[in-house]
Amino acid sequence: MADITQSTSSGPRTAVEGPFTRFLRATEIDTRLLGMIAALLVIWIGFHFYTGGLFLTPRNLWNLSVQTTEIAVLATGMVLVIVTRNIDLSIGSILGFVAMIMGVVQAKFLPQYLGFDNSFTWVITLIAGLLVGSAIGLLQGVIIAFLGVPSFIVTLGGFLAWRGLAWYVTSGQTVAPLDTTFRIMGGGAEGAIGATWSWIIGAVACALIVVSIIGARHQRRRFNFPRRPLWAEYVLGVLGCVMVLGAIWVSTIYYWPPAIAKRYAEANNITMPEGGLMIPYGIAVPVLIAILVGIVMTFIATRLRFGRYVFAIGGNPEAAELAGIKTRWVTVRIFALMGFLAAVAAAISTARLNAAANSQGTTYELYTIAAAVIGGTSLAGGTGTIAGAMLGALVMQSLQSGMGLANVDTPIQNVVVGAVLVIAVWLDTVYRSRAK
Incomplete structure (x- = not known):
């Protein structure tokens, strides 16, 4: 059976829809969720400029x-x-x-x-x-x-x-x-897992995003439900992975304070480099707990x-x-x-x-x-x-x-x-x- 997608709009309706509306319809992104992300970005950028x-x-x-x-x-x-x-x-x-x-x-x-x-x-x-x-x-x-x-x-x-x-x-x-x-x-x-484990978790998360998209598409095909266009699936996968890896990157460019790093080096007999010991935090343990709770609760709810x-x-x-x-x-x-x-x-x-x-x-x-x-x-x-x-x-x-x-x-x-x-x-x- 050919992997075709079902058209979700008629001719007259498509004529009045803009590119952004068609994008949202194809990717099936929740507009309220997208609105919250936009509001969050506005808050972040606004406070960034306001706080110098x-x-x-x-x-x-x-x-x-x-x-x-x-x-x-x-x-x-x-x-x-x-x-x-x-x-x-x-x-x-x-x-x-x-x-x-x-x-x-x-x-x-x-x-x-x-x-x-x-x-x-x-x-x-x-x-x-x-x-x-x-x-x-x-x-x-x-x-x-x-x-x-x-x-x-x-x-x-x-x-x-x-x-x-x-x-x-x-x-x-x-x-x-x-x-x-x-x-x-x-x-x-x-209470953070460091850079190495953070990147490992990021890679696993990206793999799970791809697997979930493929699994959802397979289930839709199995029950003959309308499927998203392939380009929409690729966009969702890339967006998800970019967001995950971006968050990992931010967590790994924040380093321990020099005083804490110095005490750590002394306790473990590590020679301090000339510029100081640069130890990245990585993902915080409470953040991992919250993510795990969110995944479990989503599974329970859905x-x-x-x-x-x-x-x-x-x-x-x-x-x-x-x-x-x-x-x-x-x-x-x-x-x-x-x-x-x-x-x-x-x-x-x-x-x-x-x-x-x-x-x-x-x-x-x-x-x-x-x-x-x-x-x-x-x-x-x-x-x-x-x-x-x-x-x-x-x-x-x-x-x-x-x-x-x-x-x-x-x-x-x-x-x-x-x-x-x-x-x-x-x-x-x-x-x-x-x-x-």
Whole structure:
């Protein structure tokens, strides 16, 4: 059977379409995703000029990627919550509570039995945090699903309760320092994988992009679905690989500070060159964690029955119930998953700060909701993507980072974030009204 592509437009319609519109139709690129990328570029370029060239530097971009990870991880779960027409206002407080639990476990409890910096400390700490976070999410999900209390009220109560319990764990004291291995999850000089492994991961990522494009085309041909033109497949493959390799390149031209490199050389008996030891950071470990979470959550949302149930409930809860979907248990699992992801974000946050503090996660619920909405998740339910939410998190963090470099006062930063959230919801309303 010949590999031909089905025409997607008629003669009169093609006559009024411009080259860019035909390009989008052929490549099937989501226009909302493309709009977010364009907005992100505008933000980056604008702040770069406004800050006198400080924004688009390897150092700032590397730090930006690390700072985005916590909100990005939380946003992947918030997508499923909002898709089912629920909301979770407690994730920032859950993050703070779980962070305090993990800090106490590794700094006060385990040293009594295992000593400091034991090889199992970070494993036990992480497992304890994930279990606590999942249990909190499970509890809130049961109350919402089986007791009929609206998610807004339950999570608003959690917003207050878990923040109060976080203070109660240590009576407001900050817990530090933390386990050395555990700190790797937070990034920094020792929390990055270096240039060699970064390029290996980049090559693997490019290979997976090509394989996924070929696999998708094969599946369309198998089921006799319309296929993209071959040139569109090549363009998508090249664009994907360029973006991946570009990100790898930026991470490998940012080097360890001279003082850290000197200590490393002395500890490993390395002779310092005349110009200093140039050790590239490479990809940060928390960024890899966030990417892995994004891949797994995308698989759950698009490939598993659970994901289909989530979007079915968001589209029409009554119809989903009549179709035999156990909507209550799906809701419970969504909030348990949200609690699990809050614990993952808590581990990254605690490791990055090398401390567990009561202020961790403050306002994170607002930034997470904003990231999901900016990423195309509709507050009316039924619509949302994991990739869009993670890109929305990058947009939010870029605004924060840029305003910080521009010395914008914190109250003004909050005004900007609030305005962006309102505008994002308004654009979503306009988009849905035009799509009808």
